[in-house]
Amino acid sequence: MPKTEIPVEMLNQEEAAAELKRLAAEIAGHDQRYHAEDAPTISDAEYDALKLRNAAIEARFPELIREDSPSRRVGAAPSEAFAEVRHAKPMLSLDNVFSDEDVGDFVTSVRRFLSLAPNAELMFTAEPKIDGLSMSLRYENRRLVTAATRGDGATGENVTANIRTIAEIPQHLPSNAPDIVEVRGEVYMRRDDFLDLQKRMAETGQTFANPRNSAAGSLRQKNPEVTKSRPLKFFAYAWGETSEPFATTQYEAVRRFGDWGFRINDRMVRCASLQEMLGHYHSIEVQRAALPYDIDGVVYKVDRLDLQERLGFRSRSPRWATAHKFPAEKATTVLTAIDIQVGRTGAMTPVARLEPVTVGGVVVVNATLHNEDYIKGIGNKGERIRPEGHDIRVGDTVTIQRAGDVIPQILDILPEKRPGTSVPYVFPDRCPVCDSHAVREEGEAVRRCTGGLICAAQAVERIRHFVSRNAFDIEGLGEKQIEFFFNSDKAALKVATPADIFTLRRRQEALPSTLDASLERLENIEGFGPVSVKKLFDAIDARREVALSRFVFALGIRHIGETNAKRLARHFLSFVTLRNTAEAAKMPGGKGDPGNGEWQEIVGVNGIGSIVAEALVDFFAEEHNREAVKNLLDAGVTPLAEEPVGAVSSPVAGKTVVFTGSLEKMSRDEAKAMAERLGAKVAGSVSKKTDLVVAGPGAGSKLKQAADLGIEVIDEDQWFERVGRQV
């Protein structure tokens, strides 16, 4: 099922943080599968799309950049099977660009960085980007001593024995080569060799998906004899440590590699202008299919090495080079239906069903239509993204593309092929799964189902949220268990809504002692057992009384995270008052209408604005939700009034605190809870309103912002000194 993605422009801070977290984990997983296991599960284009999305979110929310952000990492940590090699100079990655315009920006930024006069000459090399794996070959006294993969960029795997089996990699360099030199380049497999190898290996049942994986898998063999039997090749195009300079330009350096006996790419040229660079790119693009090896773009590098030196590096890539990736492949097909998919958070995404068509070697039958406006031809900022009249309708012939996106997307329609009978698509205003009403908030592109607590599409996610640590905190109910209970069709086991959690014990204990009923008994079900069942029931019972703020947070109302839940809980003190007020509230009908008194009371709560208030009112306007909440209370769940706000005398009471960097003595959640107990407000980003920044190791942009704003910064120990806890 395709994932529902909120466009980057539409993310709020909380969603952005969650999305960055998700992307970091997902990309790390793909890195691991790609680099360490040679078994990727997504295409390169899909991977690029994930990285692009991550970068776009980080550009919008620089304060949310994570310690473990994929933009700070290169590749994956080395696998354990081979010894580690620390690279004398890190093996970095390249930035990607996708359009001619981006290349122009790259050239401009290089010129600006170097403060070059507008007419000053600036040469670049342009060469194919080989789709293999990068390798560093270290020669000491002209003898090959170590060959290492890139690994995480700092440390790679020692694959020397295997590399020595590749005939075209020189074991010795001629006498005019430097005493120490690390020659870097790409190990790859030619397409025809790959196909032959596939045939040879077919009998063994072990095959590779493409030449790149085949090269990687062949290289990472424990037995060099196996590697020897594989047709690996190597192009030299870069270098690491050298004992002396051996060239003054990139072009010349690569020619020297050729002189020393390495294969170098014959499609490397020097370009004196942007036009020449793009010209070379487009000519290689045309030749691409006919080349004997896979490439995925063109790499541009500043030619003069002294300028490369001046330009230097960013954290993971050089400023003097960039990779211009080839665009997505496109195809034309017919749109046969539009279905609405409801994501785990209620977002309704239209999905196009297509007549099957092959794009870039993959058969495509679905494509995302993003949202309601996209179907109409309207972009995120209200701009037209397709010509007038090019709304997307069932029956249309459409062009689709697979690339800078995780799932294929529909670009445009062919109006001349539109059937005369077609009608504009009407986006549903009710959830196709649970029939609750679906609302689209102002300024939002996405329409959402409001029946979170009862909607099957959202149930597992909602229940997971409901029992999560900062909500009901029920141990023993992980995603697996929730899915089991949710999918069960037995009356004594079914958990479809949160209230069902609290009736589970009773339903189980009411089972008669028949053989049939014993199949419904939880302790007889695999993975449960009597001890864990008792633990689970006790954990559930222990939460029948719960702090009001946790209760409100657990409901998963849009925009009501922990902080807003606390604000509401502190103000209303009882759930009944909160609910009655929300139910009676009338939102402003238009300009000049302030809404009724109940509405005013909600927006008057410190920190609660009209967006949050509206989400709260919407939630209680949905009958399904009122019923789900009533069921919870009927099942004996009792929300308790909040404790009074933390000691006013605490040294941080009333202050706004930001935690950044990695904290070593407490988790982020702990730190936050502690600060809030002491009456402080915890913010996610540094602003003029911040009073104090608590910074652990690795703190980045926030530290700088704090310094710029003259805000006090302390470390974790000082924090404990201040709030008076022994460390």
Ligand code: IVH
């Ligand atoms: S230059 C410091 N040139 O692309 C820059 N890289 O996305 C070093 N690659 O890790 C890289 N062909 O594995 C360069 N002609 C080429 C390349 C190339 C393929 C790979 C290389 C690198 C990756 C970056």
